[in-house]
Amino acid sequence: MNRLPAPFLAGLRHRLFWPCVTLALLCLVNFYFNRGFFDIEIKNGALYGSVIDILNRAAPLMLVAMGMTLVIATRGIDISVGATVAISGAVVASMIGGSLVIQNGVQSYVSNVPMPLAILGALAVALLCGLWNGLLVAGAGMQPIIATLILMVAGRGIAQLITAGQIVTVYYEPFFFIGNGFLLGIPVSLYIVAVVLIALLLLIHRTALGLFIQAVGINPVAARFSGISARALVFWVYAFCAVTAGIAAMIITSNVKSADGNNAGLLLELDAILAVTLGGTSLAGGRFSIVGSLIGALIIQTLTYAIYSLGVPPEINMVVKALVVFAVCLIQSDALRAMLARHVLRTGEAA
Amino acid sequence: MTVEPILVMQGIRKSFPGVAALKNVQLRLFPGEVHALMGQNGAGKSTLIKVLTGVETPDGGEIRLKGELIQPTCVGEAQAIGISTVYQEINLCPNLSVAENIFIGRFPIRGPAIDWKTIERESQTALAALNIHIDVTLPLASFPVAIQQMVAIARALSTAAQVLILDEPTSSLDEDEVERLFQALRQLKQKGMAILFVTHFLDQTYAISDRITVLRNGEFVGEYAASALSRLDLINTMVGREIDEASYAAETAAQTGSVAADPYVSACGLGSTGTMRPIDLDIYQGQVLGLGGLLGSGRTETARMLFGIDHTDSGTIRVGGEAVKLNSPRKAVQHGIAFCPEDRKTEGIIAELSIRENIILALQARRGIFRYLPKRLQRTIADEYIQQLGIRTPDAEKPIGQLSGGNQQKALLARWLATDPKMLILDEPTRGIDIAAKLEIMELVKAQCRKGLAILFISSEMSEVLRVSDRIAVLRDRQKIGEIAGKDADEQSVFRMIAGAES
Ligand SMILES: Nc1ncnc2c1ncn2[C@@H]1O[C@H](COP(=O)(O)OP(=O)(O)OP(=O)(O)O)[C@@H](O)[C@H]1O
Ligand SMILES: [Mg+2]
Numbered sequence A: 001m002n003r004l005p006a007p008f009l010a011g012l013r014h015r016l017f018w019p020c021v022t023l024a025l026l027c028l029v030n031f032y033f034n035r036g037f038f039d040i041e042i043k044n045g046a047l048y049g050s051v052i053d054i055l056n057r058a059a060p061l062m063l064v065a066m067g068m069t070l071v072i073a074t075r076g077i078d079i080s081v082g083a084t085v086a087i088s089g090a091v092v093a094s095m096i097g098g099s100l101v102i103q104n105g106v107q108s109y110v111s112n113v114p115m116p117l118a119i120l121g122a123l124a125v126a127l128l129c130g131l132w133n134g135l136l137v138a139g140a141g142m143q144p145i146i147a148t149l150i151l152m153v154a155g156r157g158i159a160q161l162i163t164a165g166q167i168v169t170v171y172y173e174p175f176f177f178i179g180n181g182f183l184l185g186i187p188v189s190l191y192i193v194a195v196v197l198i199a200l201l202l203l204i205h206r207t208a209l210g211l212f213i214q215a216v217g218i219n220p221v222a223a224r225f226s227g228i229s230a231r232a233l234v235f236w237v238y239a240f241c242a243v244t245a246g247i248a249a250m251i252i253t254s255n256v257k258s259a260d261g262n263n264a265g266l267l268l269e270l271d272a273i274l275a276v277t278l279g280g281t282s283l284a285g286g287r288f289s290i291v292g293s294l295i296g297a298l299i300i301q302t303l304t305y306a307i308y309s310l311g312v313p314p315e316i317n318m319v320v321k322a323l324v325v326f327a328v329c330l331i332q333s334d335a336l337r338a339m340l341a342r343h344v345l346r347t348g349e350a351a
Numbered sequence B: 001m002t003v004e005p006i007l008v009m010q011g012i013r014k015s016f017p018g019v020a021a022l023k024n025v026q027l028r029l030f031p032g033e034v035h036a037l038m039g040q041n042g043a044g045k046s047t048l049i050k051v052l053t054g055v056e057t058p059d060g061g062e063i064r065l066k067g068e069l070i071q072p073t074c075v076g077e078a079q080a081i082g083i084s085t086v087y088q089e090i091n092l093c094p095n096l097s098v099a100e101n102i103f104i105g106r107f108p109i110r111g112p113a114i115d116w117k118t119i120e121r122e123s124q125t126a127l128a129a130l131n132i133h134i135d136v137t138l139p140l141a142s143f144p145v146a147i148q149q150m151v152a153i154a155r156a157l158s159t160a161a162q163v164l165i166l167d168e169p170t171s172s173l174d175e176d177e178v179e180r181l182f183q184a185l186r187q188l189k190q191k192g193m194a195i196l197f198v199t200h201f202l203d204q205t206y207a208i209s210d211r212i213t214v215l216r217n218g219e220f221v222g223e224y225a226a227s228a229l230s231r232l233d234l235i236n237t238m239v240g241r242e243i244d245e246a247s248y249a250a251e252t253a254a255q256t257g258s259v260a261a262d263p264y265v266s267a268c269g270l271g272s273t274g275t276m277r278p279i280d281l282d283i284y285q286g287q288v289l290g291l292g293g294l295l296g297s298g299r300t301e302t303a304r305m306l307f308g309i310d311h312t313d314s315g316t317i318r319v320g321g322e323a324v325k326l327n328s329p330r331k332a333v334q335h336g337i338a339f340c341p342e343d344r345k346t347e348g349i350i351a352e353l354s355i356r357e358n359i360i361l362a363l364q365a366r367r368g369i370f371r372y373l374p375k376r377l378q379r380t381i382a383d384e385y386i387q388q389l390g391i392r393t394p395d396a397e398k399p400i401g402q403l404s405g406g407n408q409q410k411a412l413l414a415r416w417l418a419t420d421p422k423m424l425i426l427d428e429p430t431r432g433i434d435i436a437a438k439l440e441i442m443e444l445v446k447a448q449c450r451k452g453l454a455i456l457f458i459s460s461e462m463s464e465v466l467r468v469s470d471r472i473a474v475l476r477d478r479q480k481i482g483e484i485a486g487k488d489a490d491e492q493s494v495f496r497m498i499a500g501a502e503s
Helices: A006-013 A017-033 A050-073 A081-096 A115-139 A144-162 A173-180 A188-206 A209-218 A220-225 A230-256 A268-278 A290-309 A314-332 A334-350 B045-052 B075-080 B098-103 B116-128 B145-159 B175-190 B202-208 B231-239 B245-253 B299-306 B329-334 B344-348 B355-367 B375-389 B405-417 B435-450 B462-468 B491-502
Strands: A041-043 A046-048 A099-103 A106-110 B007-016 B019-029 B034-038 B060-065 B068-070 B083-086 B163-167 B194-198 B211-216 B219-225 B265-272 B276-283 B288-292 B314-319 B322-324 B337-340 B423-427 B454-458 B471-475 B480-485
Touching: A017 A290, A017 A314, A046 A050, A050 A081, A050 A188, A050 A209, A050 A230, A050 A268, A050 A290, A081 A115, A081 A144, A081 A230, A081 A268, A115 A144, A115 A230, A173 A188, A173 A230, A188 A209, A188 A230, A188 A290, A209 A220, A209 A230, A209 B355, A220 A230, A220 B344, A268 A290, A268 A314, A290 A314, A314 A334, B007 B045, B019 B034, B019 B045, B019 B194, B034 B045, B034 B202, B045 B163, B045 B194, B075 B083, B083 B145, B098 B116, B098 B145, B116 B145, B145 B163, B145 B175, B175 B194, B175 B202, B202 B231, B211 B231, B219 B231, B231 B435, B265 B299, B276 B288, B276 B299, B276 B314, B276 B454, B276 B480, B288 B299, B288 B435, B288 B462, B299 B337, B299 B423, B299 B454, B329 B337, B329 B355, B337 B405, B344 B405, B355 B375, B355 B405, B375 B405, B375 B435, B405 B435, B423 B435, B435 B454, B435 B462, B454 B462, B462 B491, B471 B491, B480 B491
Parallel strands: B019 B219, B034 B194, B034 B211, B083 B163, B163 B194, B288 B454, B288 B471, B337 B423, B423 B454
Antiparallel strands: A041 A046, A099 A106, B007 B019, B007 B060, B060 B068, B211 B219, B265 B276, B265 B314, B314 B322, B471 B480
């Protein structure tokens, strides 16, 4: 049997190998049906194209997936991120509100509360949601899925209360910049993702945070016995996750220029969990990859894009999505790959 | 011999990335014999057993059971053909009840439902055969490691058909329990069962086994009749060079030098309702305080209280003369206390993290999140301890879970030595460590002690406690019943003290 060269094998074994392959395959499928898929053009000093569009639309999911990765790495799960998005979206929209004022023939936009204050307020509310989750999980020792279920159920009600059951529309042009604007030709939302990503990667690789999170996720008892304050760590991880949901809410609200307590961030928690899994982080906790989760988020968005651009009838597009996700998970399953390898070996021996 | 061997393994090879764990190993088991498999840490004993029972697939070689070629691919398959196993790391389900653990996978059915009555009754009998009387409906995790080990053994005994394999079953058992296990083994042997037994205790090897197979560095060294191989020869074949147990023992017994006037840690009336009666302990720098006592006497509980794991509701602790409240391991670590727990799998190692990360973990935890040790420094520290403690691994980046049991134990010791502690609590530190390494490690600990480390030493091997301790606090029924100076103590006096408290 001729062996494959070592670096190639190492690449095969790299954790991001399969997520990258999946993403590339999906892009190729898109390219097959739409030759202009990879085209990027410059209009009014801004980049346009399918790829840019996918990146831009994936931004909220990428943000939430980053927070979710840390939660999952500590053996937890946070199913309240969608509700958190709804709450902070409602807060920012009703704080800004806004109206068009014409004074002396000059148009100007006026917000109820200064925009930076409104954004800070909304993020603080998101943080509060996270502290609540953290308190239940790390403080009271509740099962993460139950603990966050509380906010998941209650959160949309709270959002409705804030918006008085209405969809709150924002009339304040500067706010739209976050979700629709461009800076140096690149969507603003991508800068936000980049800033959070870089900050997070620095924290993970330049401090002991990554090591501690993994230790707690793999063996919480041993981690505690080594002197790590596992509870505080878990507490803050939930807080961080909620803040990423808050940031995502800013982008989403700004993008659709309104806050809808019922539908903002709907099912976002499931997509985020899926993104994390597709990125190669195990739900059992421990080893994790932030970059993997970003790729996972892009896989989901590219898939959605493909389904729409192929004109799959809307009634069945969830089914198609489910099938593809199922296939991707199968490809990434170690057990299945080992089984296939054994099968190939056996047939190889027999021959 | 006229009898045919029931099990023959031949030319077994198995490699892991970077390690050849087994190179052309052979093994024969005869019905009605106890066969000891001996070798240093990392020699390949557990791997051989895993290959035999289908946990690992061999790279080459053949296994014959009663002359027939077998190739088990999972534990269930091995069990179905009559081979049952107790693995080195207890692999039961901690949250299931004891009875469920004993019967898992073969629940008796009566009518449409599982017959719980039978399960409970038979579990009780299986454990009673080992003289263990506990409530079998409680979850396994609520019992100490030794009981868990006995449950694993009871499970294997009750399923064993032809071949029984025990990988270091006695590592956390007391002498009494070992004796009970041996009685059970002798009965099985009489019935014609073949038993493979791994241990690092030479006394046990000679007490029970008929023949011995020795492995060294993954190679088969030889198969001997136990009666024809002297203790010294056995050690020398295992280690591959001359080692004199006696000279080591003499050296370690040398009393330690200077002792501080005041204790480093002093517990006064420290207790916890329901688990420990109030206890007074003084632990001096430069001294080893041994905890003597039988299983369940409260040795581990004492250690856990001192390390801030278990809640205490009475008494005070002074560290370096200052009254402190140790309510979490973090606090204890910050006060220079270190704790090597007895159950390395669930309380010690972080299996998927590398040896390097495991070694620096406690040091990093003490420094906090932001004062991150640079990778290069981490590597230096890890390499230094790998070398100093003789941890057998190709490099420090291997996941610690892939090390052999004894080497994991050494890495855990390294984790705490790296923090440069003032007091070290060792709960069964030599559990699963081979005889040469045990002597080396105890020597190393003694050397640290001479440099001013205070040590609290717990071991189920009374002789070991006696050998290393300057003073021995004797516990019984979760209560301290007295203290003896190490030089005056022998096993008799300790046991007399325990027995005396009984009347
Ligand atoms: N899953 C694995 N992956 C990589 N290496 C492994 C794995 N399992 C065992 N090894 C290596 O194989 C060698 C033999 O290990 P094994 O566990 O069989 O030793 P052992 O004789 O049982 O030692 P001990 O007395 O310490 O239990 C060791 O060097 C170990 O690091
Ligand atoms: Mg072993």
